[in-house]
Amino acid sequence: xxxxxxxxxxxxxxxxxxxxxxxxxxxxxxxxxxLIGPSGCGKSTFVRCLNRMHETxxxxxxxxxVKMGEVDIYKDASPVExxxxxxxxxxxxNPFPTMSIYDNVVSGLKLNGFRNRRILxxxxxxxxxxxxxxxxxxxxxxxxxxxxLSGGQQQRMCIARxxxxxxxxxxxxxxxxxxxxxxxxxxEDLIFQLKSQYTIVIVTHNMQQAARVAENTGFFLNGKxxxxxxxxxxxxxxxxxxxxxYITGRFG
Amino acid sequence: MSSTRxxxxxxxxxxxxxxxxxxxxxxxxxxxxxxxxxxxxxxxxRDFLRKRGSGRLADNSFAAVMLLCACSIxxxxxxxxxxxxxxxxxxxxxxxxxxxxxxxxxxxxxxxGALPFIYGTLATSLLALCMAVPLALGxxxxxxxxxPRPLRAPISFLTELLAAIPSVVYGLWAVxxxxxxxxxxxxxxLVKTLGWTGLFSGPNFGVGLLTASIILAIMILPIxxxxxxxxMTAVPNSQREAVLALGATxxxxxxxxxxxxxxxxxxxxxxxxxxxxxxETMAVTMVxxxxxxxxxxxxxxxxxxxxxxxxxFSEATGDLYLSALIEIGLALFLVTIxxxxxxxxxxxxxxxxAPARVH
Numbered sequence: 004x005x006x007x008x009x010x011x012x013x014x015x016x017x018x019x020x021x022x023x024x025x026x027x028x029x030x031x032x033x034x035x036x037x038l039i040g041p042s043g044c045g046k047s048t049f050v051r052c053l054n055r056m057h058e059t060x061x062x063x064x065x066x067x068x069v070k071m072g073e074v075d076i077y078k079d080a081s082p083v084e085x086x087x088x089x090x091x092x093x094x095x096x097n098p099f100p101t102m103s104i105y106d107n108v109v110s111g112l113k114l115n116g117f118r119n120r121r122i123l124x125x126x127x128x129x130x131x132x133x134x135x136x137x138x139x140x141x142x143x144x145x146x147x148x149x150x151x152l153s154g155g156q157q158q159r160m161c162i163a164r165x166x167x168x169x170x171x172x173x174x175x176x177x178x179x180x181x182x183x184x185x186x187x188x189x190x191e192d193l194i195f196q197l198k199s200q201y202t203i204v205i206v207t208h209n210m211q212q213a214a215r216v217a218e219n220t221g222f223f224l225n226g227k228x229x230x231x232x233x234x235x236x237x238x239x240x241x242x243x244x245x246x247x248x249y250i251t252g253r254f255g
Numbered sequence: 256m257s258s259t260r261x262x263x264x265x266x267x268x269x270x271x272x273x274x275x276x277x278x279x280x281x282x283x284x285x286x287x288x289x290x291x292x293x294x295x296x297x298x299x300x301r302d303f304l305r306k307r308g309s310g311r312l313a314d315n316s317f318a319a320v321m322l323l324c325a326c327s328i329x330x331x332x333x334x335x336x337x338x339x340x341x342x343x344x345x346x347x348x349x350x351x352x353x354x355x356x357x358x359x360x361x362x363x364x365x366x367x368g369a370l371p372f373i374y375g376t377l378a379t380s381l382l383a384l385c386m387a388v389p390l391a392l393g394x395x396x397x398x399x400x401x402x403p404r405p406l407r408a409p410i411s412f413l414t415e416l417l418a419a420i421p422s423v424v425y426g427l428w429a430v431x432x433x434x435x436x437x438x439x440x441x442x443x444x445l446v447k448t449l450g451w452t453g454l455f456s457g458p459n460f461g462v463g464l465l466t467a468s469i470i471l472a473i474m475i476l477p478i479x480x481x482x483x484x485x486x487m488t489a490v491p492n493s494q495r496e497a498v499l500a501l502g503a504t505x506x507x508x509x510x511x512x513x514x515x516x517x518x519x520x521x522x523x524x525x526x527x528x529x530x531x532x533x534x535e536t537m538a539v540t541m542v543x544x545x546x547x548x549x550x551x552x553x554x555x556x557x558x559x560x561x562x563x564x565x566x567x568f569s570e571a572t573g574d575l576y577l578s579a580l581i582e583i584g585l586a587l588f589l590v591t592i593x594x595x596x597x598x599x600x601x602x603x604x605x606x607x608x609a610p611a612r613v614h
Contacts (some may be wrong), residue, residue, distance in 0.1 A: 028587030059499055061404065097493040101515050109503035114511065161497075168501065 005202030007032040008053060012097045014065035015057055022048045023227045026054045026067070030219075035198040037213035040223035041249070046087075046206045047094075049223070050174045053204065055082040062151040071172065082084065087232050090165030094177040095230035096157035098149035100165075104140050107149035107160055111168040126167050134163035141145065155186025162193065166201075173197065173207040179212065189221055191216050210250055214238050222246045273338075296302045336588065342396075343582035345574045354582055355589075359565075360547040362571075367579035369560070369586045371547035376559040376590060378464060378609060379539065380532040383471035388525055391479035398480075399487040400509050411484065418477035428539035431471040434461035434542060437469075457552045460544075465553040467543035471535055475528035482527060486520035487513050519602055533591055537560040560587040 008030040013040045015023035023045045030036045038046040050058040052065050055076060069076045076085045098107050106113070108127045117123070127144065131137040136159040140147070149160055158178060165173060175194070179187040194203055208215050213220050214234055221231040222243070230237065230246045241247045248254055284496045340347070346354060346367060355370020360540075398410060438461030445455045490513050498512035514521070544556020545566050551557070560583050 032517060054500065056496065056500060060498070083502055083504055085502075086500055089500075091500035093496065093500075095493060097491075097497040099494070099497065099515070101518070110498075112513065114498070114501055114503055114507055144413070164501070 004170070004200065005021040005173075007181075007202065008131055008204075009068075009070040009170065010053075010098070011070075013052060013065065013069060015045070015052055015059065015065040017048075018062045018131040019096055020150065022226050023052065023065075026228050026249045028221060028228060030202060030204060032202045034219065035194055035205060037172045037202040037217035037220045038204065038223060039208065039210055039213050039220060041254070042208065044223040045226040046221075046223045047176050049128070050091075050176055050206055051113065051172055053172070055088050056086070056091065058082065075241055082252060087168060088170055088176060090170035091174045092158070092162050092165055092175045092178045093174070095181050096154060096161050098152070098157050098160055100148060100150035102149055103145045104147055104149050104160060105144040106153070108162060115168075126165075130163040130166040131160075133193070133197065134159040135189055136160060136163060141177050153186075155182050155189065158182060158186065158190065159193070162190070163187065166197075170201065172202045172204065177206050177208065179226070180208065186200050187212075222249060224249070289407065295344045306340060318406060326517055337612045339581060339585040339588060340405075341491045343578045343585055345423070346582045348580040349575060350579075354579075355586055358547075358549060362567075362576050365575050367575070367582075369583055371549050372558055372560040372563050373586060373590060374549045375464065375543070375547075375557040376561070376587070377559070379468045379471055379543070380529055382465070382468035382553075384525065386469065386472035386477045387479055387528060388405055389449040390523045391476050391483060391524075391528075392521070394476070394480040395483035396509055396513070398484050400513065402506070411481070414477045414481050414484075416477075417473075418462065418481065422474065422535060422537040423541075425470055425474055426538035427468065429538060429542045433466055433470060435461075437461045437466045453554050457554055459554040460556075462542050463554045464543065464548075464551075464557040467557070467559070468553075470538050470542055472589055474535060474538060475532050477513060478531060479524050482524035483517070483521050486517040486524065489520075490516045491580055507576040522598065522602050529594060529598070530591065533594065534561055540565050560584075560590065 008028075009056070009196050010026055013026040014021070024050060038049060044075070044093070044098060048057060053071075053076075054092055056063050057063050059082075066078070067077070074080055074085075081204060099110060099122060102110060104128055108130055109123050111116075112123060112126065128137060128141075131140065136156060139156060140152070140160075149157065152160060152221040158181075162178070182190065191212060197203060198216070199216075203217075205213075205217060217234050219231065220234040220237040222229045222237065222241075222245075225247055226255050229245045232242070237246060238250060241250065302573050350357060350367065354367065358370050359366040359368045360371060361367070373396050394410075394414065398407060398414075402410065434475065438459060442455075442459040442461070446459075449455055494516055495508055495512045498508045503511065539559055540562035543558060543562055545562065546556040547563075548555050548557050564580055564583055564587075567579075568580055571580055
């Protein structure tokens, strides 16, 4: 089961560039939340603040409160502890090319010293099934390298890799933007199924995608969150003129 | 049109709750109207491009020239090998293939064998690798992953400077600095701590196999570390992020995201270092003691293939002596080929099941 995320006065910088300004937001547990907005509006920076990946860039900085359940991730825990609880899927599939499919999926577990063979086997099967990849790869789990799969399969394997550590939150940073329509639709189906068990935050610049998979949607513009509401409300009756302009395709 | 329909189907199938999107018509599609008439004015660019030839001749001659360049490599290798064989003929006739396994080296009696030198070359090179590789990897990891940005350039520059120092200078430094340290400080220390292994017994004059290995290690360190650094820098950041996002510590990120992905390149860098160590002549000749020994303690003098040629070529009298030295050159040639072949095999064995490159 996932946990909710409470964000209060989150600010983030890249060097002197103030990329996120005073973000306040409550992301409910076990739902999918979409973040939309034009390129460079800060939505990727925002999700990277949720698992403290933002600060891995030496010139990046963030202030504010992010509460994951009861834990203030910037105060009560180290980045490593937070990232063990939060799965992340990146824009471009990033499999480990020197590892087999099997090793790719369990890399998060092995990394943390988990060695029980039986549970590892079960985890591989569970997470590949969750990622709708099991049927396609079950016969060459240990024979094929993770990099030998197609782009869409690689991305689903990366989702399986994130799910293998049984995270409470799953962050997806434009997970389908580098994929063809068929792979995209598979990944959307997947998000649709996963959101009952995980808290999912998905960044997308595809508005139909946000409409299809997410209960709530936030619209970002120039580092600020303009509007956050139920997806239905955002797409049918947005409060802010800028949101309406964006979703009707008048800019962005 | 078909993509729109698919989207609609998906809307109803997988997500009945998804709201219809507020009127969101695509801005405009290109219509099937005829393009506006434009005067077919003569275009200088089109004329120019049309008049250009097929380029077939240029392509073919370019390919031929490149083939020639490639062949020159084979020609040079064969030529060197041929000359070595021809000039070592007296020794080849006298000792046959046994030359490579004989231990004797007696110019007075005309009795020659290459084994002590092959041993010396392999032993010094491998010892040097054992010392240099961990240090070089440490330097490279520090430079790419841990070093504060302002320090990165100066340290890299120093490493590369180290690689540019001529080997005779290393030799001089070794004679005046390393040899006394070896004799008075490091040697006694090794005897005290590791004497029980039997590797560090016997008299220690400061010159010998171990001293030569240390100077070799210092010489190949910058090559290995700067190549390894380049390889690690080339590992895409997405790999580092992938590992970090799984909850890796910095060391785990380096191990899985960086070292694992660059292991083939690292083996290549080590091989280049080994290549230099095998053939290194001047610095080794100055500190190895120049005596053909096999399997003695590490303090004992030894000799390598390269340093015996450098040391004795000018004083070699008689055809047999000279040809024996040239056959030593042949042995060095063969040792290098065998070592490189083994390295290739190792790379092949590691990468059989995995692609060689990171995307």
